[in-house]
Amino acid sequence: MNLKSHLDTLKLRHANLESKISAEDRRPRPDDTELTRMKVEKLRLKEEMERLKMS
Template sequence: MSLSSHLQELKKKHAHLSTSVETLQRSPASDDLEIARLKKEKLMLKEEISRLSAT
């Protein structure tokens, strides 16, 4: 897998997590721990994207 395609996949996952977090936050019966877990995963993806983009 090339670097650009790997970055593309990471960006897709990040966007999907963003959508999931927004949806859960709008839900009245949302699970705060699940939202926190998704946000942490999203942040780790963002950091990896930044790290790989800098190379």
């Protein structure tokens, strides 16, 4: 997989997590554990994208 397609895949996963986080946040009783897990994963993806852009 080349760098551009890898970045595109990471961006898509990041956007999907953003949607899932928003949906979970709108629920009457959001699952805080799941929200935290998704936010940590989203941050990890963002950091990986930044790292790849620098190389």
